[in-house]
Amino acid sequence: MGIVVLLDAFNGLIVGAFYGLMAIGLSLILGLNGVINFAHGTFMALAAYLAFTLMPVLGFWGALVVAPVLAAALGFLVERFLIRRLYRREPIYSLLLTFGLALIMQDLIRTIWGAQGQPITIPNLLDHPLSNTYFFLTGYRVFVVAAALLSTGALFAVLRYTRLGIRIRAGNADLETVATLGVNIYLLRAANFVLGIYFAGLAGILAAGQLGLTPTMGDTLIMPSFVAIVVGGVGSLLGSLLGGLLIGVASGVTTAFFPAASAVVIYVIMGVMLVIRPRGLLGQEGLLE
Amino acid sequence: MSLLSLRHVSRRFGALVALNDISLDIEAGELRALIGPNGAGKTTLFNLISGFFPPSDGEILFGGERIAATDPVTLVRKGIIRTFQITEIFLDLTVYENLRVAVETAMGISLRPWVSRAVRSAVDLRVQELLELVRIGGRAGRVAGELSHGDQRVVEVGMALAHAPRLLLLDEPTAGMGDEETHHMTNLIRQLNRERGITILFVEHDMNIVFGVAERITVLDNGALLAEGTAAEIAANPRVQAAYLGQGGAQARVTGSHADAAS
Amino acid sequence: MSATLARAAGAPTHTTPRTWLALGIGWALLIAVPFWIPFVGGYTDLASRVLIYALAAMGLNLLLGFTGGLSFGHAAYFGLGCYGVGLMLKYETHSTLLALLAGTLLGGAAALLLGPVAVRRRGIYFSMITIAIGQMFYFIAVRWNNLTGGEDGLTGFRRHPLHFPGLTVPLGTTNFYYFVLVFFTLGCALLWGVLQSPLGHAFVAIRENHKRMRFLGIPVARYIALSFAISGLVVALAGSLNALLDNFTSPNDLDYTLSGNLLIIAVLGGMRSFWGPFVGAIIFVLVRDYVSSLITNWMTVIGLIFVLSVLFFPLGVLGFLRRRSAQ
DSSP states (O other), X not given: OHHHHXXXXXHHHHHHHHHHHHHHHHHHIIIIIOOOOTXXXXXXXXXXHHHHHHHHHHHHXXXXXXXXXXXHHHHHHHHHHTGGGGTXXXXXXXXXXHHHHHHHHHHHHHHHHOSSOBOOOOOGGGSSBSOSTTTTOBHHHHHHHHHHHHHHHHHHXXXXXXXXXXXXXXXXXXXXXXXXTXXXXXXXXXXXXXXXXXXXXXXXXXXXXXXXXXXXXXXXXXXXXXXXXXXHOTTOHHHHXXXXXXXXXXXXXXXXXXXXXXXXXXXXXXXXXXXXXXTOXXXXXXXXX | OOSEEEEEEEEEETTEEEEEEEEEEEOTTOEEEEEOSTTSSHHHHHHHHTTSSOOSEEEEEETTEEOTTOOHHHHHHHTEEEOOSXXXXXXXXXXXXXXXXXXHHHTTOTTOSOOOHHHHHHHHHHHHHHHHHTTOGGGTTSBGGGSOHHHHHHHHHHHHHTTOXXXXXXXXXXXXXXXXXXXXXXHHHHHHHHHSOXXXXXXXXXXXXXXXXXXXXXXXXXXEEEEEEEHHHHHHOHHHHHHHHHTTSTHHHHHHHHHHHHO | OOHHHXXXXXXXXXOOHHHHHHHHHHHHHHHTHHHHGGGGTOXXXXXXXXXXXXXXXXXXXXXXXXXXXXXXXXXXXXXXXXHHHHHIIIIIOSOHHHHHHHHHHHHHHHHHHHHHXXXXXXXXXXXXXXXXXXXXXXXXXXXXXXHHOGGGOBOXXXXXXXXXTTEEEXXXXXXXXXXXXXXXXXXXHHHHHHHHSXXXXXXXXXXXXXXXXXXXXXXXXXXXXXXXXXXXXXXXXXXXXXXXXXXXXXXXXXXXXXXXXXXXXXXHHXXXXXXXXXXXXXXXXXXXXXXXXXXXXXXXXXXXXXXXXXXXXXXXXXXXXXXXXXX
């Protein structure tokens, strides 16, 4: 029993890492761009498919580096030519725009790569259990968790120590003031969007190796990512990551005891959080409202 | 007993002390001006009294009842109603519709998904009264967003009056108005106070208006209470003059205004 | 904002003779649908679908366009209506009306209970929470296999003839269209009545300026929750009718894709006008029906409708027409 619970908890942790990575990207875009990016899951899937296509040429590691960059480049075009036109309008417009984009991009993925799932080849190096007792600790799974933590750490370093990052954080707090300081907020928002999409791409490739590659893989992850943001606390990137890990593990542990409820439990957590602590784990009151 | 009493009220935002140990009393029927240089804490004080946020320390009494940390919805029911420095009205609705919503909230019927003909005409009657009182009846059918800044301010005061306030808080009621509109607004303030007996506390930068309208004046500076008294006392107060002098030659305005008020 | 746009934004205030005339003509056209629709290449069930989606989008629009609450989760209440009807007819009753009532109340009750949770946050976070809450029902429907039929959907129920004392009305295609039309009309009357009342005035005022409403003594969040509940009830009525139309329901009726469709219907037709979502539903349902029968990549076409109408048609059809007529 114990090891089964541990297995499910660990599986939950991995899924939670994907939620967290998604949620961080969504949070970034939500904060500075003020956009609920419904196409986030589709960008994620697209990056994974691009990696799939690049792998025969570049290998796993090459694809892991290049594919998110390509997705981010597409993100740049989307921000520059579509989303930018909607910043001054009510949020419903950008929301519906990204929703429509998600439909189009998903259709595109189906047309190019087919509706069926595709196999992703994991490097041999990562494909073995690290321990006989804890058989579920495969190299890839540990790698996923490590990669999630590493890339989040890198993001926080960028946000804290680079000029761009400091401006993004300042813009999150008060975009108008940042604008009056002479920062080009259009450029800032574009950079931020690209950064968010880059994270989606990264999560996509990692997730494809674990959960499989299908055109709708992003859809199954985006909803829990929304929940992760609400639970983790609005406006807090660390909160988003923690929220993702928390609901992932909670969902995993529930699988061990009451499998049918594993998908629902995260919404219960959100409901409880909203009632007892509406600001979420690390959120600030009244931000972005 | 005073209508409104502040006892040692402070408000801090993190390390910033916006208001420090303010005590003041406003009697029923008073027409009081609140003045002070920019950043003195005037709007913060309004926000505390109207329940926008609670004081960090101290107690606020309204009609003898403790109201610190009471939410604005409850305070409106108790009779405290305010306008804002930046006019808050319903810009896409007509003047008539703006006042109608206010009247319906005041009559406590906003939750009703239907109304009888009698109630409907009672609402209409009250709206017409208000249109007449603030003298904006000629623009009843106009969309509020198209009106001049001054007329929008008048609409906001009209909405506040729908509630028959016990304490009316006006935050810079004449800001951005032309001479004509200012004249209209000051007359209205006087009329509301004298004829309807409404207690009014208003923030104002134009010293002509302050000294011409207010019976008593409270001066804030840098989050603290600097002085309080009649127009003449305030104009003669050296500390007030010093505070305004620090603002860059405003002393002339204070004394000059005093001369106006006296004339 | 321009004056013309502003006028379009108010609740319906005065009903002029011209409005009555337009309503009369529109109503007559709707009654005559089964007679003329074959001649324009349509079919009666399609017209029923248009009415159902129109009712759902109009219900959603009470919250969206008239109260200013962007819910992305109203498919949940639509779907609850569907499952309520399906389960009632399958296990409990042969009365179509009773099942309709049960479905509507189920969805309405859920909206009444969950609205207060969602309104604890405002702005885009309100939207995000409504999405997540809505999706919870999707997962429940998928996982609760033995009750809901899981991903395959709920089958094994159908609408039964209406029984009145001394009268039995079979609900064939044409009769069912009139059945839908009756409830569509009732739903519209409910929404119209609310918008004419002090409650409706308060909703519109909250959309315009919630700070002002708070300082007029209105507990804004509670009012938004109420709008949420009424709007959820109407959407649930539409969902109930939809299950009766198809004699089938599936998790797709709960999915956020449907929420998105209802929103684009409202925006496409004009979310600031009462009949906007009706116009949007006509366009959306017809285009979807036509395109999906024609090509496989119909999702791209739907996506393009979203993108293009958001970029170039933000006021929607009715908003656009109103602005032109005012110029």
